[in-house]
Amino acid sequence: MPEFSGDAGQPHLDECADCRARLKSRRELAAGLRAVAAGFHKKEAPARVEARLLAAFRSQSGITPIRRERRWIPAVTWAAAFAAMFALAVFLVRDRQPEAARSTTPRTVERASLVMSGDMEGFIALPNAEDAATGESEAMDVVHVEVPRSAMLAVGLEVSPDRTGEMVQADVMLGSDGVARAVRFLN
């Protein structure tokens, strides 16, 4: 209470018992009010008020809440697709054989026994899949790509020599590390 100060009137206070008593009471009142305020200092509006106001602010400003994780989905998808194409290309260049279709069952076909059920049906495991760390709970992404028909040779499928230059649709299954695990040819 700044306007009530007895300093200037000290000589009077020395002589006037009534004013001394009043000054003392006022100072005690000031201390009491500070104590009351201290008892309330932790009081504040509940968090739900801030949430409501934030929603109101966004609706008024026409601001759509930013979902950062969604912004990353296209980038991840494109990166995975690129990685799949790259892995498949490397795989094809390395293993492509000029001879006609193999007569014996290649190793990759054996791995095709790992073909999964449901909408995973038709996938053929790639040789490099065994080097990648895989787990049952690993999240897989499927990327749709277009590859030369000759790519089918690499996984042990028969291809007519005069059609190796054609393009075919394929689904490539990618592990969480971006490495292709399996491929499924669609036509």
Place this chain on the structure above:
Amino acid sequence: MNDRAMKAAATETDDELLLRIQSGDEQAFLDLYRRRQAALFRFALHMSGSNSVAEDVTQEVFLALLREGCGFDPERGTLSGYLFGIARKLVLRHLERGRSDVVLVVENDDSTLPELAVIDDPMVDLTRREGIDALRRAVQALPRRYREVVVLCDLEEVDYADAAIALGCPIGTVRSRLHRARGLLLEKLNQERNPRQAISLKPVRCAS
């Protein structure tokens, strides 16, 4: 918000934050809200005695700020005073509707109470628990025009200029109401504790 952003927000004035809010800056709105909400909430709580009214009032104050042409004029005073003024009007509206029928009860944590000088006179020891409770009740019992000035200036430590903006009156009126309010508080407390002493402590001018 990182440390740098927090420091920047702390150094920005209310007016600067308001400008950013008007340009759609969400963080500025949050910064201003977090800076001012507690005092506004407590003001509404002291005035109404109701947590729900205080919550509604706090929310309405900031919604009013969001509305276009909220009416704030920096030339006339601070944003803080303006916000208290909105809060006051909203509280009065609630009080006029008779919605404030809740007795203010605050669970006091003794550890939060400041260390105050020990006062010998037990009749006016307002720093002890029962004294504080009695004083709180006395504030609640004050007529509205005196209660609001005590809450603003003494409990929330709003300066007289801002209080004048909030109350829509000259600073001199704030001072005189505050003086009268404090006198009424002392009178009320002394009446409760010692009727005979209360008479001697009435706020009268010294004749000498």
